[in-house]
Amino acid sequence: MIIDSHCHVQETEFENLDQVKACKLAVMGTSPRDWAAVANLTEEYPSKIIPCFGVHPWFSESSKDEDPCIGPLSFTSEEK
Secondary structure (H helix, E strand, O other), X not given: OOEEEEEOXXXXXXXXXXXXXXXXXXXXXXXXXXXXXXXXXXXXXXXOEEEEEOOOHHHHHHHHHHOOOOOOOOOOOOOO
8 A cells, every 4th residue: 555645646647546556645735825725635535535724934924914713823033
């Protein structure tokens, strides 16, 4: 059994994820901008997708403005 434990297939243009040889895919959402895409893949392939929702540090500054539930995720040098 092959499990891809960290992938971003929501950023690709697969026509059919059933063609992917891995049995399970842990799909990483990186910001609120792609969480819906991850959720949609989970609905489309419920037995294959393990959804993961988070904020990558690269997107932490912009994400806190998009979703007030996230709050501050990055630190300035004064806050460390």
